[in-house]
Amino acid sequence: MLFVMDATISGPHFAIPLHLAPFKQLLCFSGEQNFIRFPTVRIRELKDDYIKFELRDTDTSIANALRRIMIAEVPTLAIDLVEMESNSSVLNDEFIAHRLGLIPLKSERAMEMRLSRDCDACDGDGSCEYCSIEFNLNVKCNSDQTLDVTSHDLVSSDPSVVPVDNSFAQDISGFDAPEARGVLIVKLRRGQELKLRAIARKGIGKDHAKWSPAATVAFQFEPEIHINEALMETLTLEEKKEWVDSCPTKVFEVDPQTQQVVVVDAEAYTYDEEILKKADAMGKPGLVEIISREDSFIFTVESTGAIQASQMFINAIDILKTKLDAVRLSFDTEEADDQFGELGHHMRGGGIDLVSRVIQ
């Protein structure tokens, strides 16, 4: 189920209105120069819960904003209210409620749903189709064997919102793989019972980590590595090997045929500067020059399974746009000057046409 997309995707979905990145604009003094950039995304690896892509022609503020939004502001669904009817298990009610909250739920619907606090169609009792999904759990152990209560035992009122099920996912082989058994909630022995009603609601990771769809979001600056070939030739093969080995990650290699040092994986470089220190220690400063490209990033996104990793990124862009819209709309008023100062003035004049063009 692994496919690599090698096409450059661009278009309205991925064109981030970068000229709104405010500080860059404020620093631009030459009025003639056009700072509009059209960032591009190139997907390298795509799985349901994993995506690796390059983000180019933008800057750190945007990359980090996307990272932060993916972790803390892309909405998902999670169990938020639990009504215990019967609990004779070894874990107490709060403990079980907390565990239920942390179970990732399939949240494709989350973007369209309402936040419970903004919902005016209900009184928050869980029977509202716009803001809540009801789950029921009713398990009793009648055998002498320990009974595992897992996320599979949760019965959802909405077939599209169910606990994330990894049993169909790739990479899991074998009948008894622990991943195939769902998320363990509690273990019951004979006679113990757990019966409850739970309500899942929409939320964001900023409010509680259980709503965060991201397991990991990391980006790195793309490095550019230039080897000073002339200086490198002054090293013996031994020295070359020693130098190459001083890097904890496998960035360089000595080509066995040509005995030249080549870059095998520039992105493995972690900016730890070990290799530069080694070069200095060998008395060959400037052996290699490493520049971090300030405008291209390599993102690695892992999802909890609540939403697809790719969808998480797209949602993050949508949310970033909404936030920028909020800033743009508020500068129509005079108070904007007080609120944003020079920035508000700047956005009101000139930039506005371009803003609306890209956003629409």
Place this chain on the structure above:
Amino acid sequence: MGKQTMGTPCQALQFRADNKLYRIQTPQTPVARTENWAKFNVDQFPTGTNAIVAVLAYTGYDMEDAMILNKSAVERGMFHGQIYKTETIDLTKMRRKGDGIVNVFARSDVAGARKGAPAPVQNSNFVDTDGLPYIGQIMVEGNPYCSVLNTVTGNAKISKLKGGDKAVVDFVAAVGTGPKEPMQKVSIRMRYGRNPVIGDKFSSRHGQKGVLSQQWPDIDMPFSAVTGMRPDLIINPHAFPSRMTIGMLLESMAAKVGVLKGEFVNATPFQKCVSDPKSSKKNKDESLVDKYGKQLKEYGFNYHGTEVMYSGVLGTEMTCEIYIGVVYYQRLRHMVGDKYQVRSTGAVNPVTRQPVKGRKFGGGIRFGEMERDSLLAHGAAYLLHDRLHTCSDYHTADVCVRCGSLLSTTPVIQQKSSAAFAMGLGSNKESRIICRVCSSSRDIELVAMPYVFRYLASELAAMNIKLTLTIGNG
């Protein structure tokens, strides 16, 4: 388990009725452990969490032995815990010798209760007909949890929850009661949630204790570009030089290797002294840093346990490489929830009329001599007066200027002249202060003083010593 840690106190927690137990919800077994760890089955009683600890000065909230926890890590259950408190109610102690069973556990609206007694509507939500609480019931201060009915008088004695915390009824047990006689003794166990809050105390196993100063949002924490990891906990590098707890730095590195390998690390002290000289000859002089540094490098990490990290707020690379690793952290049982003390007004000592002491009674914190000296040194006279007088036992006393006594003055109620009464000038009684010694109501002044001063005067009078005030203008 250390005596201060909040850990796993016992395996049979469900059936026990200890006065007070501290329990952590999601304990882990440490990655770096000693040989005796398994021998003494310490794994059966785990006490802490393997936290990802970054050593850096970030945001300033980790100054002076404070530490920052990752808010998301806490929300996912890190260091969550509970306190169990048990109350035992023994009715045999209320019984006088020779009496039969008079008191029973029952709600006051059951049969046999006094006729015409108001139905305890608000109690029935909390207390069942057997006079005991419902298990799993959430309670706040003042909610009743037990009702004892006196079958002779028909009155019910209701126990109410004390303390400002929310509690949950965890467990109710009948103690030492046979099937025939009515129940006379119960244990009721309450559960108090104690999830980490600002001010709670945490410690590594090296005595590096610190106070939680802020739960920092995950997205604002520094992150590693390679792994995307954000630390669970941030401590300040200044905690190390003077205390020289090298063990913690070594644990951080060793456990990091252990985690990467998926193995436990042997952290037994003095290993070199006892190790067989034949077996580990070649690594004998290798330092631990080198041992673990090499292994870290094999896994693509920095030799010295540092990592390049990026500011979570800005996304920019941080100037320094950050020492980050895995350290077993424990939660200590000193929690602000059990310790904070606050008072504006409240209970006073009836003798001195000064505020009482003690957290339980809503008392104040003593403003002692040294604090007084401090205010004097600052020349903050008004503040001093406010603390020691106005907010304490402020009192006004009538003093007879002639004899200088403040004990001999007393109010005397006199009939007003009937003419004034007839004209309708209010009450026909009027109160005057007279000095019993001088038999005069002239020259009586109202003087502000601490109430203890009057108390002193009374005590001295009891010893036949007269205390005289000389009152004048300036």
